[in-house]
Amino acid sequence: MPEAHEEQAAHDDAGHMPVLAEQVLGQLDPKPGQVVLDCTAGRGGHGALLIPKLGPGGRYVGLDTDPANADYSRHRLSPIAKQAGVGLDVVHANFRDARGVLRQLGIEGVDGLLADLGFASNQMDDPARGMAFSEDGPLDMRLDTGATVTAEQLINQLPQDELADLIYEFGEERLSRRIARKIVELRTHEPITTTGALARLVRRAYGPRKSSSRRQRIDPATRTFMALRIAVNDEMGALDQLLTDLPGLLNPGGLNPGGRAAVISFHSLEDRRVKRAFLGLGKDAGFKVLTRKPVTANDDEARANPRSRSAKLRAIERSG
Ligand SMILES: C[S@@+](CC[C@H](N)C(=O)[O-])C[C@H]1O[C@@H](n2cnc3c(N)ncnc32)[C@H](O)[C@@H]1O
Numbered sequence: 347m348p349e350a351h352e353e354q355a356a357h358d359d360a361g362h363m364p365v366l367a368e369q370v371l372g373q374l375d376p377k378p379g380q381v382v383l384d385c386t387a388g389r390g391g392h393g394a395l396l397i398p399k400l401g402p403g404g405r406y407v408g409l410d411t412d413p414a415n416a417d418y419s420r421h422r423l424s425p426i427a428k429q430a431g432v433g434l435d436v437v438h439a440n441f442r443d444a445r446g447v448l449r450q451l452g453i454e455g456v457d458g459l460l461a462d463l464g465f466a467s468n469q470m471d472d473p474a475r476g477m478a479f480s481e482d483g484p485l486d487m488r489l490d491t492g493a494t495v496t497a498e499q500l501i502n503q504l505p506q507d508e509l510a511d512l513i514y515e516f517g518e519e520r521l522s523r524r525i526a527r528k529i530v531e532l533r534t535h536e537p538i539t540t541t542g543a544l545a546r547l548v549r550r551a552y553g554p555r556k557s558s559s560r561r562q563r564i565d566p567a568t569r570t571f572m573a574l575r576i577a578v579n580d581e582m583g584a585l586d587q588l589l590t591d592l593p594g595l596l597n598p599g600g601l602n603p604g605g606r607a608a609v610i611s612f613h614s615l616e617d618r619r620v621k622r623a624f625l626g627l628g629k630d631a632g633f634k635v636l637t638r639k640p641v642t643a644n645d646d647e648a649r650a651n652p653r654s655r656s657a658k659l660r661a662i663e664r665s666g
Pocket residue numbers: 362363364365385386387388389390391392393409410411412415439440441442462463464465466467489584585
């Protein structure tokens with residue numbers, strides 16, 4: 347069951363509240379002089395907590411596929427890095443290209459790596475990004491605003507079967523075939539261009555709601571929107587690449603006994619990939635899994651920030 351439907355989220359001034367912050371620091375255990383790669387700099391929430399621990403003499407490299415969030419976190423984190431005596435690079439890049447970015451920066455490996463997957467609250471809350479349907483907006487959904495494929499293109503151009511498969515696979519939506527059929531029926535008359543039009547269509551495919559189970563309480567359009575966002579941004583492909591590259595990114599001989607990586611996921615499909623990759627590394631590649639079970643939010647955090655309720659943190663350390 348996908349969990350990334352907690353659309354209401356708490357906000358701080360940066361427009362996004364970092365989840366599992368203490369737990370991330372606990373797992374990565376950052377120390378002065380270390381190099382940390384934050385694959386998802388976002389609004390700089392985790393970065394603002396990590397950077398002071400790296401000084402003096404450390405280095406923080408942040409990536410974000412959203413150019414606006416890369417800019418935002420660079421501005422937010424610059425004074426913090428300066429004060430702490432830490433080198434700072436925040437780059438507009440997809441973490442699937444992390445190896446290349448580090449190479450360009452002359453960094454061979456990092457002592458700590460963080461990936462806090464998915465979207466930031468500021469992206470979900472902006473109707474112009476088309477990720478949510480609480481307000482009407484264009485069917486965009488790109489995290490990287492320079493990317494070419496939008497949700498509107500997928501909805502209006504994909505064959506019916508491919509649409510159904512996508513909605514089923516990434517949204518775990520049991521009515522995916524019916525929804526795909528309705529999409530194709532509507533788009534033969536007029537293109538589907540807004541989040542409102544798509545949400546109404548999915549609700550119609552569901553019909554009137556009968557019970558008040560949790561699955562029924564969430565808006566029926568939620569799973570379809572999540573599936574499209576994951577597809578538009580090839581989120582699973584990027585995660586697979588990062589997990590494949592992970593052993594080569596982590597320093598064998600850093601200031602830690604071995605480099606550490608922490609990944610926070612919000613969707614069962616992501617968590618399954620992370621779990622499988624970490625178990626594989628733990629068995630035969632000289633790594634130790636630090637989290638036998640995923641670390642989750644405590645009651646206070648879950649109350650204060652609903653988005654944290656679906657967060658799962660897993661961590662691994664290079665042991666040899
Ligand atoms: C959950 S937010 C991270 C929030 C951040 N940890 C903070 O505390 O502010 C996820 C961020 O990762 C970015 N992102 C998602 N997929 C990415 C990818 N494949 N490569 C780089 N950035 C990505 C999104 O644009 C978003 O800004």
